[in-house]
Amino acid sequence: MNTLVIAGGTDGIGKALAQAYLGRGATVVVIGRNPERGRHFLDTARAAGAGERAFFVTADLSLLTETSRAAEEIRAAFPTVDALVFCARHYRSRRTETSEGYEENFALFYLSRHLLGEALAEPLSRAEHPVIVNVAGPGAGLELVQWDDLQLSRHYHGGAALGQGGKLNDLLGVSYAEQHGPAGIRYVLIHPGVTATGFSGEYDAGTLSHIRSMQHHAKPVEAALPPIIAAIDEPPAEALSAYVEGRRIPVDTQGFDPAAARRLRDLTDRLLAGSRPS
Numbered sequence: 535m536n537t538l539v540i541a542g543g544t545d546g547i548g549k550a551l552a553q554a555y556l557g558r559g560a561t562v563v564v565i566g567r568n569p570e571r572g573r574h575f576l577d578t579a580r581a582a583g584a585g586e587r588a589f590f591v592t593a594d595l596s597l598l599t600e601t602s603r604a605a606e607e608i609r610a611a612f613p614t615v616d617a618l619v620f621c622a623r624h625y626r627s628r629r630t631e632t633s634e635g636y637e638e639n640f641a642l643f644y645l646s647r648h649l650l651g652e653a654l655a656e657p658l659s660r661a662e663h664p665v666i667v668n669v670a671g672p673g674a675g676l677e678l679v680q681w682d683d684l685q686l687s688r689h690y691h692g693g694a695a696l697g698q699g700g701k702l703n704d705l706l707g708v709s710y711a712e713q714h715g716p717a718g719i720r721y722v723l724i725h726p727g728v729t730a731t732g733f734s735g736e737y738d739a740g741t742l743s744h745i746r747s748m749q750h751h752a753k754p755v756e757a758a759l760p761p762i763i764a765a766i767d768e769p770p771a772e773a774l775s776a777y778v779e780g781r782r783i784p785v786d787t788q789g790f791d792p793a794a795a796r797r798l799r800d801l802t803d804r805l806l807a808g809s810r811p812s
């Protein structure tokens with residue numbers, strides 16, 4: 535492993551992964567929104583003697599413009615990227631739109647992963663064993679997708695937004711593997727299981743008490759790393775694969791329906807082209 539890019543690598547699973555790979559001699563590029571956390575990542579790396587291999591790119595990945603700018607910076611500085619890991623997420627109990635007019639969870643959890651994967655496909659394709667690891671929640675059914683209202687403008691619930699986001703990432707994996715699998719890029723969807731992390735988000739009182747309980751009782755971050763590290767170090771032979779807490783799950787099921795993946799891809803292309811579907 536030479537160069538690893540982690541979107542959402544300043545806290546939780548992404549941060550632990552960044553530190554693990556710095557310790558193993560890799561070059562690690564972390565994308566995050568919070569410059570203080572970025573400085574802390576760089577300071578910690580310097581203190582551990584890995585300062586010259588640690589890089590931080592400040593970007594709010596809920597904004598398309600910032601996501602594209604971050605990808606450009608990375609492309610300019612790193613001609614080859616061996617692994618791209620998606621860990622950024624931010625829960626919202628109340629529906630929030632970004633300054634670009636997208637529902638925030640949809641923009642951060644789904645659109646940024648779509649954009650970064652596409653923008654970094656070229657540097658990835660130069661690696662010997664390139665892999666994208668999408669840490670989300672694979673395996674649920676397609677009924678979680680509100681096809682006529684992907685940004686949940688009518689019936690928003692934070693949990694529903696997160697659940698749908700996980701499903702959209704499954705379908706993103708299907709499309710990406712179809713398109714970039716022939717170039718050798720492997721796409722691995724990973725559900726880490728409930729893990730005690732920062733749980734970035736803004737929560738109503740009821741949800742917050744549930745989060746506090748999970749932070750107390752869930753497994754430690756280090757326990758979530760082995761399946762992710764295995765996928766990075768030895769990407770599976772198949773273009774697309776999915777794991778739930780280290781257990782491989784089939785990707786030829788209804789939840790990974792190629793027709794649904796194409797439908798999402800079309801909707802996404804139209805959305806990004808500026809012609810919002812009704």
Ligand SMILES: NC(=O)c1ccc[n+]([C@@H]2O[C@H](COP(=O)([O-])OP(=O)(O)OC[C@H]3O[C@@H](n4cnc5c(N)ncnc54)[C@H](OP(=O)(O)O)[C@@H]3O)[C@@H](O)[C@H]2O)c1
Nearest residue numbers: 542544545546547567568595622623728729731732733734
């Ligand atoms: N923890 C669990 O129990 C669990 C369960 C199932 C799936 N997962 C998945 O595992 C992944 C990692 O989760 P986690 O719990 O480790 O996350 P976390 O501790 O909440 O950390 C989230 C990361 O995302 C970054 N982030 C949040 N909003 C951002 C934005 N707008 N732009 C850029 N970066 C942003 C945060 O950094 P800044 O605040 O510095 O921006 C932080 O580095 C997620 O994809 C999550 O869906 C986690």
